[in-house]
Amino acid sequence: MTSKKKATILVVDDEAGIRKSFNMILKEEYHILNASSGSEAVDLYKSHAVDLVLLDILLPDVGGLNLLEKFKEIDPAVEVIMVTAVKEVPIAVKAIKLGAYEYIMKPFTVDDIVAVIQRALEKRSMLQEITYLKTELERIRPFEHMVGEDPKMKKVYDFISTISQSDGTVLIQGESGTGKELVARALHNRSPRKREPFVVVNCAAIPLTLMESEIFGYNKGAFTGALSTRIGKLEMANKGSVFLDDIDSLDLKMQAKLLRIIQEREFERLGSNKVIRVDVRFIAASNKNLAELVENGEFRDDLFYRINVFPIKIPPLRERRTDIPLLLEHFTNLYVKQAGKNKKRFSEDAVHALTDYDWPGNVRELQNFVERLVTITKDPVIQVKDLPPLMGNRKTEIKDLPLKDAISAFEKRYIAEVLEDTGGNKTRAAEKLGIHRNTLLTKTQDKD
Ligand SMILES: Nc1ncnc2c1ncn2[C@@H]1O[C@H](COP(=O)(O)OP(=O)(O)OP(=O)(O)O)[C@@H](O)[C@H]1O
Ligand SMILES: [Mg+2]
The missing domain is CATH 3.40.50.2300 (Response regulator)
Known part of the structure; x- marks a missing residue:
């Protein structure tokens, strides 16, 4: 064959x-x-x-x-x-x-x-x-579930490949909805541990009082209500990966315990003296700036250094706008297929308007938005008029402004676009815009 x-x-x-x-x-x-x-x-x-x-x-x-x-x-x-x-x-x-x-x-x-x-x-x-x-x-699409070709994301994909064979702890940081869990799963799936469990410990969702029994497990009779022995997430994850999501939510006491486990890969179940050894890779995630939390004394510095062996920063969607049209298309096709509907797409103007929008909730917001629109719109082409005012009006906003303000708004937007094209390189952006670099610097400064 x-x-x-x-x-x-x-x-x-x-x-x-x-x-x-x-x-x-x-x-x-x-x-x-x-x-x-x-x-x-x-x-x-x-x-x-x-x-x-x-x-x-x-x-x-x-x-x-x-x-x-x-x-x-x-x-x-x-x-x-x-x-x-x-x-x-x-x-x-x-x-x-x-x-x-x-x-x-x-x-x-x-x-x-x-x-x-x-x-x-x-x-x-x-x-x-x-x-x-x-x-x-795998060679063509190394991250099957991740859509996006922005150079910043390509760097993230490359880094995932590089570190996937190692057991070093990874810290994924990025705003809410940027894809931290997806990246953690991609990392696990590319690692030699891919056939072993990927266990999520959702540090923000588990009440602090239950955290220890969730992570370490307990023996029968360890506390009132411990009617039978239960293994914890660490044991479940043996040979695989543990994803410590929202790690910033752990209190200082739990942070200290976690530090010991990451260092020694050893722990005891609650109500037992038997030391259990596990072979796991730790992947942590946070949508906060952990270094800042360390400065404020809210996060242990030793734990921070321990987990920050391989740092991954996922940029917010507004800093990789070229991915917005791709994600819109991806989720439209996905939800159309799920709902068994006929093909749908966003009109070119709608795509432009949505590419301009800042997506504070990042990919998750975009995904939910597309799901809603695919469900409620009847026509095969989703138009600007179908978008919520906040999203659809950004382009037309300029129309309603006095000329001076409209020109300055356009200038800001245009500069931002060129800067994005040049990957933030101000010298090259200034060349493209035909202005002096210092002029660009002044213009971008008073933008903030
Ligand atoms: N690059 C991407 N391609 C396709 N889908 C994505 C991408 N990034 C994120 N998503 C999707 O967006 C949603 C949010 O992603 P995920 O849960 O990984 O984000 P998160 O950073 O962990 O968010 P949070 O901080 O709120 O927990 C998921 O449904 C995920 O599948
Ligand atoms: Mg998450």
Whole structure:
């Protein structure tokens, strides 16, 4: 399927006659390797790219099932067909459980064996194709769930890739609704821990009195009401990642306990002295400026330094306006599909107006807004008139101003756009605008 290259089959059988007959049947179509013992088979297997193994169960040196396990361990995608002279159902069942494709009895007809081999190889090449497509997809869209191509976001994606293989603690900061949880999940999903749990500890939502039992778990009788033993989020997350959302909400006492766990990866359940070790990666998030909280004495500086090993700052939407049209389109398609409606889109003017809007609630606000509009509008094109006044009027605002104010409003907006195009580089922006850099500096200063 993927190429015309001949598949490689390793024939493992101590009987020369059997090997010979396999060779006669298969040599036209496939590249054949022969082994008369287990050790010879392992050597050949390790030194060649084997697609399929025809494996005798009874070999002089090692058991066929052990070999099967070994082959699968080296390459889980290899197809193995067990061949045997004796019918033993328990062995057949075990072989299939260990991942053998099929279990066939000698004597067999040429047609039978050829058909089984063809099916097994077809399955293998399909699996290879899927794996290939998956990695290809990851290469093209490394963050499947994240929409946005602004250079600032690309930097965030690159950084996620760079740190995903490490176990270092990550601190994600950004305004509410910018996508902190999404970034945390992307990080987990790209890490070697991706098949293990991603456990969210919502520090703002859990009352402080329950925080310890949530995180550490408790033994039966640890406190009134502890009727049975319950494991906490840390234990649930073992081998995976713990997402400490809104970490700024923890009180100083809990911060101290958390610091110990992050340092030592050890804790005890409430009501127990047994030390439990966990292997977890910590990802923390906050929509506050933690450094400021540290200055005000509201957040422990030692914990801050401990979690700020890899800092990620997600810019607010108004600082990456080029992503707004993309997000509008993404969520429109999503909600139209969910509601089973016909295609919808925003008119060009509406997109402009919404790109001008500051989105204080960031992506979450935009997402909720699109959901609402897709539901309430009837026409396939959503127009400026359908937008709430606050959003839709920004462009027309200028119309109602005296000329002097309109010119200055336009100038401000235009400068902001050019600055955005140049990624905030004032020298390049001034060049584009055809004014002196100092003039631009004065203009941007009195903007604030
Ligand atoms: N780049 C993006 N592409 C697509 N969807 C996004 C993007 N960023 C955020 N979202 C969506 O916006 C919503 C808010 O994102 P998320 O919950 O990750 O934000 P947050 O920063 O954790 O917010 P809060 O501080 O309020 O907890 C989610 O539904 C998320 O799927
Ligand atoms: Mg969040």
